[in-house]
Amino acid sequence: MAGKKILLVDDDEKMLRLFGDFLVSQGFEVVEANNGNDALRLAVETNPNLIILDVMMPDKDGGEVGSALFENNKTKNIPIIFLTSLVSKEEVARTGGKIGGRIYLSKSSDKKELIKKIKEII
């Protein structure tokens, strides 16, 4: 998976640090954005293999960013994993990690779970 690029989007700097450093430690190249507009711009500029998107963000939330990415021809094929603290990892387990066809993970999910999901996708 070396050389694979992930765009990580979260308004919480701490979460960027936590997941960013973890993904780097796993050998990914990580691009970070702390708001929706930067995320849309960086998605076009850096063309990542995967986008990990926080759901609850001020101004543009994860759902809106996801829709905008999908509407843009340059970004519509980039897979997305939604990452949220709205659901517990038990709830994720119960829904099979998918809500409405979208891939979800809880911020309290095990890191192994996150890596497993990433590997399934890229």
Next chain:
Amino acid sequence: MNIKSFFVKTSKNVPNNDGQYHELVEYANSIILRMDMEGNITFLNRFAQEFFGYKEEELIGKNVIGTIVPPTDASGKDLKAMIADIMINSEKYINNENENILRNGKRVWIAWTNRPILDENGQLKEVLCIGNDITKLKEAEDQIMIAKEAAENASKAKSSFLANMSHELRTPLNAVIGFSEAMLEGIAGPMTDKQKEYASYILESGRHLLSLINDVLDLSKVEAGKMELELSDFNLQELVKKSFTFIAEKAMKHRIALCHDIKDDIGIINADERKIKQVIYNILSNAVKFTPDGGKIGANASKINDNEIQVCIWDTGIGIDKKDSAKVFAEFEQIDSEYSRKYAGTGLGMPLSKKFIELHGGKMWFESDGMGKGAHFYFTIPIKQTGKKGVFDE
């Protein structure tokens, strides 16, 4: 006479002439009046005159509406229509409570017994009304309703507050748990043993707090009626067996023997596996918590009828005194005895478990012969959820 026949039917102590009836009616401690088909008053006893504040001649021949019955009651109910309806559907009003009004404008509630009086041809001629003042009772009832509503609103407000709080609490906790985990995984570089030990305490406490928050969130969801069952088929027997492994380590440390004997005929049930697992785990974790060294914990389950299984998880622990039994299933309550004081917990495990079981249409209870005598926790669970729709059902 109709009044007579009415009394003859209802009283054992029957007066023997019309004069005595008259006296009885006049001095009765109840409102007694009659009205004709139009609602005009044809008779009212002395008690009624005093009660409503009118002289006899002021009311005889007058319509009840506008005198002793207001056109609408305080809640806006059309009493004029009600009086008219009494003449048509008199059987519906044999026992009726409605608002009345005194001469001084004060509104009162009266419980009426309305008896139709028929003429020779069996046609309704008049209505005999006997009334008792229930204003005080009604006020008390209203107070209770208001209090009940306030309590319900408060509990709803509490539920949504808790749900919001739980989300807010999870965010910082994710950082606490996440970073201590990351440190322990060595992502931030190597740590000394002492640093590892401290980080593991942060992680452990963070996880503990998170599980409490999840319990509180679950409880508030159940209370708000928002908890749904995620139904699937699973093997209950396997689940109980697996659950025992959660407490195996602690049991071994305290030399507690584990015995579970589940008959094979139980097989597959259709229920919310995660919730049932949590119930079993909650009961078992109490069992190890409240059983002193050298005790025993066991489980058994059996089919009690075609669609129900009963599970019993028992221990030989500190037991539960009769006077404390209400506390077991009360939220945030723990029994404060010299035995149990030293045990940690929040008092959410049992109330939440009971709610989970009841969501399935089952029952949960416990039995204990008292302090030091151990406890048996029981729950029943339907094999199939009938009537309720699963998420994947059509």
